[in-house]
Amino acid sequence: MTNDMAPEEFRRAGHEIVDWIADYLANIREYPVLTARKPGDLIDALPAQAPETGEPIERILADFREQVMPSVTHWNHPRFHAYFSVSASGPGILGEMLTAALNVNGMIWKSCPAAVELEQVTMSWLRQWLRLPEEWFGQIYDTASVSSMHAVACAREQAFPEVRTEGGMRGAVAYTSEHSHSSIEKGCIALGVGQNNVRRIGSDADFRMKPEALEAAIRADLAAGLKPFFVTATVGTTSTSSIDPVPAIADIAERYKLWLHVDGAYGGSACVVPEFNHYLRGTERADSLVVNPHKWLFTPIDISTFFTRKPEILRQAFSLIPEYLRTAADPRALNLMDYGVQLGRRFRALKFWFVLRYFGHEGISHILREHVRMAAEFAGWVGGDERFELAAPHPFSLVCFRMKAGDEATKRLHQALDDSREAFLSHTVLNGRYTLRFAIGNIKTTDEDVAATWTLIQRLASEIIA
Amino acid sequence: MTNDMAPEEFRRAGHEIVDWIADYLANIREYPVLTARKPGDLIDALPAQAPETGEPIERILADFREQVMPSVTHWNHPRFHAYFSVSASGPGILGEMLTAALNVNGMIWKSCPAAVELEQVTMSWLRQWLRLPEEWFGQIYDTASVSSMHAVACAREQAFPEVRTEGGMRGAVAYTSEHSHSSIEKGCIALGVGQNNVRRIGSDADFRMKPEALEAAIRADLAAGLKPFFVTATVGTTSTSSIDPVPAIADIAERYKLWLHVDGAYGGSACVVPEFNHYLRGTERADSLVVNPHKWLFTPIDISTFFTRKPEILRQAFSLIPEYLRTAADPRALNLMDYGVQLGRRFRALKFWFVLRYFGHEGISHILREHVRMAAEFAGWVGGDERFELAAPHPFSLVCFRMKAGDEATKRLHQALDDSREAFLSHTVLNGRYTLRFAIGNIKTTDEDVAATWTLIQRLASEIIA
Numbered sequence: 055m056t057n058d059m060a061p062e063e064f065r066r067a068g069h070e071i072v073d074w075i076a077d078y079l080a081n082i083r084e085y086p087v088l089t090a091r092k093p094g095d096l097i098d099a100l101p102a103q104a105p106e107t108g109e110p111i112e113r114i115l116a117d118f119r120e121q122v123m124p125s126v127t128h129w130n131h132p133r134f135h136a137y138f139s140v141s142a143s144g145p146g147i148l149g150e151m152l153t154a155a156l157n158v159n160g161m162i163w164k165s166c167p168a169a170v171e172l173e174q175v176t177m178s179w180l181r182q183w184l185r186l187p188e189e190w191f192g193q194i195y196d197t198a199s200v201s202s203m204h205a206v207a208c209a210r211e212q213a214f215p216e217v218r219t220e221g222g223m224r225g226a227v228a229y230t231s232e233h234s235h236s237s238i239e240k241g242c243i244a245l246g247v248g249q250n251n252v253r254r255i256g257s258d259a260d261f262r263m264k265p266e267a268l269e270a271a272i273r274a275d276l277a278a279g280l281k282p283f284f285v286t287a288t289v290g291t292t293s294t295s296s297i298d299p300v301p302a303i304a305d306i307a308e309r310y311k312l313w314l315h316v317d318g319a320y321g322g323s324a325c326v327v328p329e330f331n332h333y334l335r336g337t338e339r340a341d342s343l344v345v346n347p348h349k350w351l352f353t354p355i356d357i358s359t360f361f362t363r364k365p366e367i368l369r370q371a372f373s374l375i376p377e378y379l380r381t382a383a384d385p386r387a388l389n390l391m392d393y394g395v396q397l398g399r400r401f402r403a404l405k406f407w408f409v410l411r412y413f414g415h416e417g418i419s420h421i422l423r424e425h426v427r428m429a430a431e432f433a434g435w436v437g438g439d440e441r442f443e444l445a446a447p448h449p450f451s452l453v454c455f456r457m458k459a460g461d462e463a464t465k466r467l468h469q470a471l472d473d474s475r476e477a478f479l480s481h482t483v484l485n486g487r488y489t490l491r492f493a494i495g496n497i498k499t500t501d502e503d504v505a506a507t508w509t510l511i512q513r514l515a516s517e518i519i520a
Numbered sequence: 521m522t523n524d525m526a527p528e529e530f531r532r533a534g535h536e537i538v539d540w541i542a543d544y545l546a547n548i549r550e551y552p553v554l555t556a557r558k559p560g561d562l563i564d565a566l567p568a569q570a571p572e573t574g575e576p577i578e579r580i581l582a583d584f585r586e587q588v589m590p591s592v593t594h595w596n597h598p599r600f601h602a603y604f605s606v607s608a609s610g611p612g613i614l615g616e617m618l619t620a621a622l623n624v625n626g627m628i629w630k631s632c633p634a635a636v637e638l639e640q641v642t643m644s645w646l647r648q649w650l651r652l653p654e655e656w657f658g659q660i661y662d663t664a665s666v667s668s669m670h671a672v673a674c675a676r677e678q679a680f681p682e683v684r685t686e687g688g689m690r691g692a693v694a695y696t697s698e699h700s701h702s703s704i705e706k707g708c709i710a711l712g713v714g715q716n717n718v719r720r721i722g723s724d725a726d727f728r729m730k731p732e733a734l735e736a737a738i739r740a741d742l743a744a745g746l747k748p749f750f751v752t753a754t755v756g757t758t759s760t761s762s763i764d765p766v767p768a769i770a771d772i773a774e775r776y777k778l779w780l781h782v783d784g785a786y787g788g789s790a791c792v793v794p795e796f797n798h799y800l801r802g803t804e805r806a807d808s809l810v811v812n813p814h815k816w817l818f819t820p821i822d823i824s825t826f827f828t829r830k831p832e833i834l835r836q837a838f839s840l841i842p843e844y845l846r847t848a849a850d851p852r853a854l855n856l857m858d859y860g861v862q863l864g865r866r867f868r869a870l871k872f873w874f875v876l877r878y879f880g881h882e883g884i885s886h887i888l889r890e891h892v893r894m895a896a897e898f899a900g901w902v903g904g905d906e907r908f909e910l911a912a913p914h915p916f917s918l919v920c921f922r923m924k925a926g927d928e929a930t931k932r933l934h935q936a937l938d939d940s941r942e943a944f945l946s947h948t949v950l951n952g953r954y955t956l957r958f959a960i961g962n963i964k965t966t967d968e969d970v971a972a973t974w975t976l977i978q979r980l981a982s983e984i985i986a
Contacts, residue, residue, distance in 0.1 A: 057887045058818075058963045059610030059878070061546035067614055068538030072531060075621040080527035089633055093852035096637040104645035108880040111611060114873075118618065122870070125634035129624050137631070142623040144525030145577060148533055150620035152584065154820045154871075155541040157608040158595050165603070167555055168591035171562040179570035196662050196822075197864040207710060221714020224688040236840050237863055243838070244673060244861050246712025248687020348864075352524075354620045355866050356662075372709070374702050386559035395710050397703055398663040398814075400821050404588070405620075407580075412525065414574040421523045497524045 059111070067111045074119075075147065079130060082498065086475035087131040089124060096125040127478070132499040133507050136480035138292075138320050138452070139495030143352035145412035149405030150354045160399040163387035170388055173403040179410055180359060183326040184345070187338055191365035193393055194357055194402045198319035201344035201360040203241035204371075204394055206284055208342060208362065209313030210245060211371035213283035218371065222246070227275045228284040229253045231263035231298060233291040235317055242284075251280075260447050261296035261484070263287065269306050276310075285312045287340070289333055290321020293482040293491075294446035294454050297321065300336030307340075314340040319358070323350035324426065324450050327419040333449065350425075350451075350495050351418065353409050357402045368393050425451040425494045428504050432492060435508050441515055445484050451494040454484065461488040463518055470514040477507040525577070533577045540585075541613065545596060548964065552941035553597040555590060562591040593944070598965040599973050602946035604758075604786050604918070605961030609818035611878035615871030616820045626865040629853035636854055639869040645876055646825060649792040650811065653804055657831035659859055660823055660868045664785035667810035667826040669707035670837075670860055672750055674808060674828065675779030676711060677837035679749035684837065688712070693741045695719045695751040697729035701758050701783055708750075717746075726913050727762035727950070729753065735772050742776075751778045753806070755799055756787020759948040759957075760912035760920050763787065766802030773806075780806040785824070789816035790892065790916050793885040799915065816891075816917075816961050817884065819875050823868045834859050891917040891960045894970050898958060901974050907981055911950050917960040920950065927954040929984050936980040943973040 059067075099121055129140055142150075160169030177192030195201045206228065210217055217223050228247050230238045232254040242252045253275070255268045272282045285307050287298040300316060307314035316337045318325065322345030325334045337343055342362040347353040362368055373392040391397045413421070429451040436442045436455045445454040457463040464481075465488055471479055480491050494504070525533075565587050595606055608616075626635030643658030661667045672694065676683055683689050689712050696704045698720040708718045719741070721734045738748045751773050753764040766782060773780035782803045784791065788811030791800045803809055808828040813819040828834055839858040857863045879887070895917040902908045902921045911920040923929040930947075931954055937945055946957050960970070 057883075057890070058545075061542050064545065064610040064614070065538060065542040067610075068542065068617070069535055071614055071617050072534035072538055075617070076527050076531035076534065078621065079524075079530065088630075091633055093629060093633070093850045094637070096634060097641055097852075100638075100641050102644070103648060104876045105880040106882055108883040109877045111614070111878060114611070114877050118870075122634050122638060125632075125637060126622060127624060127630065127632045127634075129632070130622070137625075140623070140625065142620065144530040144533075145580070147617075147620045147623075148530070148537055148577070151534070151537050151541070151613075151617050154608065154613045154616035154620075155544065156592060156596070157606070157613075157820050158593060159603075159606065159821055163559060164554075164593065166591075166593045166595070167557055167559070168562060168588050168593075171560070171591060172566075172588060175563055175566050178568070182569060197862045199862045199864065200666075203710075203861060217712060217714065218709055219715045221692065221708075221712050221717050222688045222690040223712055224690075226687065237861075240838060240840055240861055240863075242687075243684055243840075244669075244711060246676075246683060246687050246689055248683065249685045251687050354623050355625055356864055372706065374706055374709075384559045386563075395669060395703075395706055396663045396665045397706075398665065398822055404584075410570045411575045411580050412577060414571045416572055417523075417574040424523070 063111065067115065070115065082128065082130050083132065085128050085131060087128050087134050087478045088472060088475045089127060090475065091125050096121065132496050132503040133477040134496055135492045135494065135507065136478045137493065138349050139493040140349050140355065141352060141496040141498070142354040143409055143497050145408040146353045146405045149408035153401045153404050156401060158401050160401060161391040161397050162389040166401065169399065169401040169403065170390055172407055174388065176403045176406050176410060177359060181361060183415060184322065184334060185331055186343070186361060187363065190361045190363050192359055192361045193390065195360055195394060196356045196358060198235070198317070198344050198346050198358045199237035199240060201358045202237045202315065202317060203244055204360060204368065205313070205315035205342045205344070206241045206245050206247065207371045208364065208367045209284035211367050212313055213281065225280045227251050227253060227280050227282045229255055229268055229271060229282065230286045231255050231257050231288065233257055233261050233293050233296060234286055234288045235292050235319065238286050238317070261291060261294045263298040263303065265299055265302035265306060268303065272306065272310050282310055282312055284315065286315045286317055289316060289318040290450055293484065295321060295448065295450045295452040296446065297333055297449055300340070304336045304339040316340045316343045319344050319346040320349050321450055323347065324422050326415070327422050347406055350422070351409065352497050353406050357406055365393070421497060428499065428501060429453050429494050432504050432508060439512065441519060445489045453492045454482065454489050455492065456487060456489045457515065459519060464488045464490060466518045467511070467514055470518065471511070474510060476510055529577065533581065536581065548594065548596050549598065551594050551597060553594050553600050553944045554938060554941045555593060556941065557591050562587065598962050598969040599943040600962055601958045601960065601973065602944045603959065604815050605959040606815050606821065607818060607962040607964070608820035609875055609963050611874040612819045612871045615874035619867045619870050622867060624867050626867060627857040627863050628855040632867065635865065635867040635869065636856055638873055640854065642869045642872045642876060643825060647827060649881060650788065650800060651797055652809070652827060653829065656827045656829050658825055658827045659856060661826055661860060662822045662824060664701070664783070664810050664812050664824045665703035665706060667824045668703045668781065668783060669710055670826060670834065671779070671781035671808045671810070672707045672711050672713065673837045674830065674833045675750035677833050678779055679747065691746045693717050693719060693746050693748045695721055695734055695737060695748065697721050697723050697754065697764060699723055699727050699757040699759050699762060700752055700754045701785065704752050704783070727757060727760045729764040729769065731765055731768035731772060734769065738772065738776050748776055748778055750781065752781045752783055755782060755784040755791070756916055759950065761787060761914065761916045761918040762912065763799055763915055766806070770802045770805040782806045782809045785810050785812040786815050787916055789813065790888050793888050813872055816888070817875065818963050819872050823872055831859070887963060894965065894967060895919050895960050898970050898974060905978065907985060911955045919958040920948065920955050921958065922953060922955045923981065925985060930954045930956060932984050933977070933980055936984065937977070940976060942976055
């Protein structure tokens with residue numbers, strides 16, 4: 055007697071779902087990438103109250119297909135080119151199924167040794183691919199926002215250890231580029247640095263932080279009696295995928311004793327490819343690094359990896375061992391709860407282990423190279439069409455471009471693309487100009503997809519200019 | 521041509537995994553709840569480097585079964601009675617499979633309307649079951665640690681709005697009970713309140729915060745020129761599941777204008793049962809509440825729900841809209857990224873929707889009632905055995921007890937239980953005494969399981985005392 059779904063019922067529904075997923079992924083091009091639904095449509099379509107008595111799983115699955123699916127933006131679609139194009143792979147999805155079934159919480163070693171140790175194994179593997187020094191410690195958080203917040207917390211612990219007990223933090227200053235991710239600013243707000251104490255350093259014509267501007271800002275703050283303590287450099291910024299000059303920033307960080315955090319949430323993934331690894335140059339002198347396997351290493355959302363060469367500072371910042379979790383100390387029995395804000399931890403390493411093994415270093419490198427190659431090809435087409443202009447370099451797989459006819463034309467093109475629901479691009483503003491972002495990152499994207507989207511863009515542009 | 525696993529290969533492996541999960545869950549009692557492996561065993565068993573070329577999925581699945589599984593602590597085991605006994609249900613696992621496959625990021629409405637709107641639907645359903653006022657806004661984070669950190673952030677934004685921009689926060693004081701969860705203290709450390717500015721208010725003989733001690737502490741702090749701004753009350757503390765007197769604490773919070781956060785991460789779930797709802801009394805006057813469906817509502821890890829009656833304060837604390845995410849404003853198109861530290865959001869509502877619908881209000885209430893009933897029965901047996909004593913009241917499904925013979929005997933009993941690997945209990949320290957915690961929360965736990973564990977405890981106790 056069990057209160058749960060009967061095993062045979064689970065088995066039947068599970069098989070049905072696997073078939074549905076296999077068909078969905080195989081036929082993904084038949085779905086529109088964007089929904090035609092309007093805000094509130096799904097809410098209005100569903101009952102305002104939960105059911106009083108249980109419902110059969112068949113009915114829930116039918117409603118999933120008929121009600122929920124039409125409101126989905128298909129991140130799996132090979133013509134999803136918005137934001138960063140994030141995609142899971144088959145082995146990643148399979149690993150996630152097992153994580154859901156095991157349903158362990160890896161907060162301490164005893165609560166699930168497999169979760170704690172497989173995390174260390176996969177982090178060591180990724181560290182080697184990234185060519186980080188062996189002494190770097192890696193662990194898994196949920197998102198880059200949380201990883202970067204922990205980087206700021208480490209920096210605070212290093213520079214102002216009294217803040218942990220006394221609170222407050224006056225005059226501390228953090229440095230980012232005007233192109234660094236919003237999560238850095240948010241992390242600084244959360245931790246009490248204050249938004250006004252986050253300096254957004256200017257960038258050069260290629261959207262890379264200017265080291266001389268960074269140093270000038272630090273010197274001005276020091277002269278004003280303030281306390282610089284943190285700087286972040288980005289390898290693959292969100293707007294344009296630009297790469298900050300990490301070695302020059304590392305020089306400055308060392309000179310002024312700042313914690314240097316490298317945000318490689320997107321670009322870091324590409325650095326597992328041997329010929330792209332140089333983009334991380336200088337990171338071996340940084341204090342921490344974030345790379346998100348859910349962005350561009352084909353692992354389902356969410357998984358963000360955080361590496362630091364000073365794990366003892368991270369531990370100092372957050373360890374609190376309540377009595378009900380105290381266990382006998384064994385140096386190999388790591389308690390992950392000591393390394394962050396979150397006590398609970400999903401078994402995220404499992405899906406990543408599936409992905410790393412299924413593709414291997416060669417397989418993953420091949421896919422990433424292909425993405426970069428296809429993006430370069432797309433950029434070539436854009437550059438060869440006199441109606442368009444490239445808006446930024448494209449070291450990775452993101453191409454920024456706009457219509458020469460001006461913002462109004464580019465915005466109309468964007469709206470027409472959205473309305474087509476055949477391809478999904480997002481936008482940014484560069485030097486005050488509305489700019490489209492074409493990102494490749496989906497494991498299923500082919501040359502044909504890229505060509506089809508370019509044909510669509512050309513056709514819509516003709517209608518706008520005509 | 522695709523770089524991903526072929527659809528038929530995915531289908532085959534997916535079916536194999538579903539069968540494995542169905543068998544695993546059906547035969548869970550055949551597994552030892554705790555592993556016999558030692559720290560480092562799994563790390564030592566696995567290759568130190570990732571594979572250069574890809575490996576077949578069959579080999580990965582075989583290694584999962586042969587290498588990973590022996591290092592798993594089985595949270596699914598019906599005799600897992602440690603910490604809070606957390607368990608997923610069949611429909612929850614099925615929902616998680618679909619979340620992994622869709623792999624959407626619900627950061628803004630456009631990035632996946634289904635994720636954003638189904639979250640609002642399920643939060644409204646849960647709010648109704650909890651009998652919270654209609655104007656309360658609910659949303660989903662990953663863990664209670666993050667939910668509670670956001671509660672502290674709201675409190676800070678309300679009391680010290682200048683901190684968002686200026687940083688620092690001197691003299692702010694937060695209040696918790698000596699039995700409240702460590703995540704409150706951690707959240708205060710993270711946000712720069714400072715550990716020394718967290719007052720741990722004493723509790724009564726039943727481990728409930730003493731309101732008069734709270735008020736005395738606030739008055740003393742005010743007299744010292746400090747600034748009380750936050751108090752948390754717990755409905756189901758971690759050590760003993762005690763319930764703080766929320767109405768009296770709400771009186772004080774109102775009198776001194778503190779943000780009142782109710783931590784119902786565990787106990788809040790039981791309050792969906794009509795006859796247990798009174799345990800939340802006073803919460804309707806609080807400012808925020810956390811309830812974790814992954815704790816005791818049979819939904820896979822992770823999902824933590826955060827309710828507040830002041831969503832505009834939460835939004836004020838965290839909204840930052842970067843250009844590349846700016847979309848046309850529609851009042852019904854909620855952008856979840858504005859409501860927290862994390863930009864990325866998994867589609868967590870889907871699994872919860874599956875659970876709520878599959879069991880319905882009656883079904884879930886039935887399971888929770890059964891857990892509370894079985895715990896009471898277990899407590900009766902403990903109380904009726906002269907070698908044992910109950911150490912705390914058991915309003916929910918957690919029973920705290922110890923051997924009258926003293927700490928040494930209780931510790932030996934605990935070790936013997938661990939060594940048996942037949943049942944898993946955890947411990948705490950109450951009034952300086954080592955105390956065992958027997959928690960029921962697993963959807964598969966039956967009267968027979970509880971009786972078997974009690975028999976085991978009695979037998980081991982006899983060996984220790986003999």
